[in-house]
Each structure stands twice: as C-alpha cells, then as structure tokens.
Amino acid sequence: MAAITADFIAEQNRPLLAGHREDFEALAHKLARGGRDPEALVAEAMAFAVAVPSWGVGTGGTRFARFPGAGEPRNIFDKLADCGVIHRLTRLTPTVSPHFPWDKVKDYDELREAAKRHGLAFDAVNSNTFQDQPGQPLSYKFGSLSHTDKAVRQQAIAHNLECVEIGKALGSKAITVWIGDGSNFAGQSSLARAFDRYLDSTAAIYRALPDDWRMLIEHKLFEPAFYSTVLADWGSSYLAAQQLGPKAQCLVDLGHHAPNVNIEQIVARLSRFGKLGGFHFNDSKYGDDDLDSGSINPHQLFLVFNELAEAEAAPPDFDPAYMIDQSHNVTDPIESLLSSAEAIGGAFARAQVVDREALAAYQKGNDVMEAFRTLRQGYNTDVAPILAKARIEAGGAADPILAYRESGWRARKAQERRPPRAGAGIV
Numbered sequence: 001m002a003a004i005t006a007d008f009i010a011e012q013n014r015p016l017l018a019g020h021r022e023d024f025e026a027l028a029h030k031l032a033r034g035g036r037d038p039e040a041l042v043a044e045a046m047a048f049a050v051a052v053p054s055w056g057v058g059t060g061g062t063r064f065a066r067f068p069g070a071g072e073p074r075n076i077f078d079k080l081a082d083c084g085v086i087h088r089l090t091r092l093t094p095t096v097s098p099h100f101p102w103d104k105v106k107d108y109d110e111l112r113e114a115a116k117r118h119g120l121a122f123d124a125v126n127s128n129t130f131q132d133q134p135g136q137p138l139s140y141k142f143g144s145l146s147h148t149d150k151a152v153r154q155q156a157i158a159h160n161l162e163c164v165e166i167g168k169a170l171g172s173k174a175i176t177v178w179i180g181d182g183s184n185f186a187g188q189s190s191l192a193r194a195f196d197r198y199l200d201s202t203a204a205i206y207r208a209l210p211d212d213w214r215m216l217i218e219h220k221l222f223e224p225a226f227y228s229t230v231l232a233d234w235g236s237s238y239l240a241a242q243q244l245g246p247k248a249q250c251l252v253d254l255g256h257h258a259p260n261v262n263i264e265q266i267v268a269r270l271s272r273f274g275k276l277g278g279f280h281f282n283d284s285k286y287g288d289d290d291l292d293s294g295s296i297n298p299h300q301l302f303l304v305f306n307e308l309a310e311a312e313a314a315p316p317d318f319d320p321a322y323m324i325d326q327s328h329n330v331t332d333p334i335e336s337l338l339s340s341a342e343a344i345g346g347a348f349a350r351a352q353v354v355d356r357e358a359l360a361a362y363q364k365g366n367d368v369m370e371a372f373r374t375l376r377q378g379y380n381t382d383v384a385p386i387l388a389k390a391r392i393e394a395g396g397a398a399d400p401i402l403a404y405r406e407s408g409w410r411a412r413k414a415q416e417r418r419p420p421r422a423g424a425g426i427v
C-alpha cells in the first residue's frame with residue numbers, strides 16, 4: 001500500500017514506458033502518413049477536461065437495492081479525496097460538480113481550500129428539489145418548481161438561490177437545475193400550466209444569477225414521473241432557455257432521451273443556436289441506465305464529440321460544461337470513473353483525428369461513402385497511445401486503474417472511513 005504521490009506514479013509508469021513509446025511511435029507514423037500531427041493531438045488531449053460528480057464516488061444503486069462497498073466516502077471531504085485520486089491518475093478531471101444539500105458544510109471557504117489541496121476546483125453546483133430533506137417544511141411529493149402551491153415553489157426557488165450563494169463561495173460559475181416534477185396519471189396535471197409555473201420559478205432563479213454565471217437546465221423524458229415530465233425533452237429545454245435569456249442554456253444528459261433518439265443531432269441544433277450549456281455523460285441500453293460512459297455504445301459518444309468538434313469551429317463563445325453523471329452499482333466507483341474519463345477523453349481525441357476539411361468537401365460533393373469513411377477513420381483510430389502520452393506528460397499514470405489497484409487506496413479507506421456513509425443518488 002502506498003500514497004498516490006508523483007513518485008509512486010512515476011514508479012508505476014516505469015515498466016510500462018518502453019511499450020508505451022513503441023505504441024505511440026507506431027500510431028504517430030500512421031497519423032503523419034494521413035497528414036495528421038500526432039503531437040498536436042496530444043496537446044489537444046492534454047487540454048481536455050471533464051468534471052467528476054461528487055455523488056459519483058459513492059456506490060449508487062437502483063430502486064431495488066444498493067450494495068455498498070467498503071471504504072466509501074462519508075462526506076464531501078472524503079468525496080474530494082477520491083476525486084483527487086481520479087485527477088492525479090488521469091490528469092483529466094480537475095473539477096468536481098457538487099450536489100446540495102448532500103454536500104452541505106458549515107464553512108465553504110474551508111471546502112474550497114480542501115479541494116485546492118487535492119488539486120481540484122468546483123464546476124457547476126447542482127440543486128436538489130426531487131426529494132424531501134429532514135426537517136423540510138413543505139413536501140416535493142407533487143412537485144417543486146412547478147408545484148401548484150406557490151409556497152412550495154417559493155421553497156424550491158429559495159433552495160436554488162442558496163445553491164447559487166454556495167457556488168459563489170466555491171468559485172463555481174453555473175447551477176444545474178433538474179427537477180423530478182411531472183405526473184403519473186393522465187389528467188393529474190395541467191401539462192400547459194405546469195410548464196408555465198416552471199418558467200415562472202426558473203425566472204426567479206435566473207434573475208438572481210451573477211452576470212458571469214450560467215443556468216444549465218437539464219431535461220429528462222421520464223422517471224420519477226412516468227406519464228409526463230414537466231421538462232421532458234430538448235424542445236421544452238430550448239423553449240425554457242430561450243425564454244429565460246442568454247445566461248440559460250440546455251444541459252444534455254445522454255440517458256434522458258427517448259430510445260434511439262439521435263442525440264448528436266440535438267447537440268448540433270443546440271450548439272448552432274448558442275444554447276448548448278453542458279453534458280452529463282453516461283451510457284445506456286434501455287433508458288436512463290446511468291451506466292459507465294462508453295461502456296455500451298462508444299460509437300454514439302464519438303458521434304456526440306464529432307458534433308462538438310464541428311461546433312467548436314463555429315461560434316466564438318462555445319464552452320460547454322462536460323460532466324460525468326453515472327451510477328456505479330457493481331464496480332469500485334473510482335475505477336469506473338477512471339475508465340469513464342478515459343472513454344470520454346478517447347471519444348474527444350477520436351473526433352480530433354477526423355479530417356474536417358476532407359469531411360466537409362465530401363459532404364458538399366455528396367460523396368456519401370467517402371464522407372462516411374472519413375468520419376469512420378476517426379472512430380477506428382486507436383487513440384490510447386495519445387491519451388497515455390498526454391497523461392504521462394502531465395504527471396498521470398500510464399495505466400490509471402492498474403496504478404490505483406497497486407496503491408491499495410480502497411483497502412486503506414476501508415480501515416479509515418467508519419461508519420459507512422449515508423445515502424446519495426443520481427440524476
């Protein structure tokens with residue numbers, strides 16, 4: 001067992017470096033033959049970052065059960081320590097997206113300092129009005145920001161405003177708002193008036209946003225409401241963002257769409273109109289499965305990044321917030337996040353490999369097969385050596401999961417972290 005220091009990482013990397021160099025050279029030759037600059041791709045991979053959700057380092061669960069693992073974080077300070085491990089090994093995850101009230105503390109300056117000690121900063125803060133908290137005066141059973149009772153809406157607004165205040169203290173620049181509001185019976189709720197109330201409430205939050213902040217509004221097709229969700233799809237999300245103003249943008253969670261929806265096209269639409277605010281990365285087979293990014297459908301993840309690469313070339317202020325949002329039910333959450341960061345960074349790097357000029361020319365000339373082959377060449381490129389080089393040069397691990405296992409971190413935390421943590425969840 002060893003602390004995950006720079007020396008430890010270097011020692012873990014040593015036996016892998018010769019093989020890594022060989023792999024990178026082979027790929028570099030191949031890329032150069034195709035007119036690509038391998039070092040530029042490494043530099044791009046080094047500049048890429050994705051935020052880890054504070055709730056992701058605990059074991060998730062389903063509505064049937066949760067199987068906690070040993071050494072789980074008990075509070076936000078433990079969570080930051082785990083997030084710090086992920087960043088030290090991958091050099092890909094310098095920020096944490098916290099969730100309130102789960103991550104509430106007395107002293108936010110202290111929390112910010114603790115993050116800094118782990119080499120971390122804070123990304124978008126997340127509010128929570130999809131469950132009741134102990135001692136909360138009014139219930140969210142029948143909704144929060146869209147509730148029929150003004151007093152409940154006010155309570156939900158006040159919570160979001162408190163999250164903005166906390167975010168200011170933490171150095172965050174965005175709040176992600178997701179609500180569980182909706183209905184389970186036809187006729188239960190006025191579909192039109194529920195959305196009106198949601199818009200009213202979010203406008204109150206919007207008015208309190210600092211000028212350099214963004215409100216990321218996250219839609220979700222179903223669950224916990226199974227007949228209608230107040231903010232069900234990207235169309236509703238866009239309407240809301242449009243009505244609220246320029247600081248409001250849409251957040252796309254990869255699991256929050258109808259089956260087989262063309263998510264990359266949604267990305268293209270939203271970015272084209274300046275309303276793509278951010279992502280929650282995960283993967284799924286059936287619905288909002290919250291599986292590990294790239295574990296089921298890595299090609300879709302690539303196609304999403306292909307649209308992002310296209311968008312990056314266009315509007316000047318394109319700056320979406322990339323965040324992971326997964327539920328780790330059967331793995332060590334740190335290992336899942338190490339693997340997911342790699343998958344997301346890999347999809348990004350593959351999209352960078354695509355020869356965009358050639359692709360645009362084939363598209364313009366309606367050369368379908370060559371357009372397809374040009375895009376597919378990016379996907380088919382094994383970018384692992386690029387990511388490994390980016391990591392190693394930044395002080396990260398050649399093989400993050402291997403180094404993590406060698407460090408004995410989890411076993412050590414199983415001794416230190418008692419009693420086990422309280423509940424958490426995912427959205």
Ligand SMILES: [Mn+2]
Nearest residue numbers: 253280325427
């Ligand atoms: Mn989400």
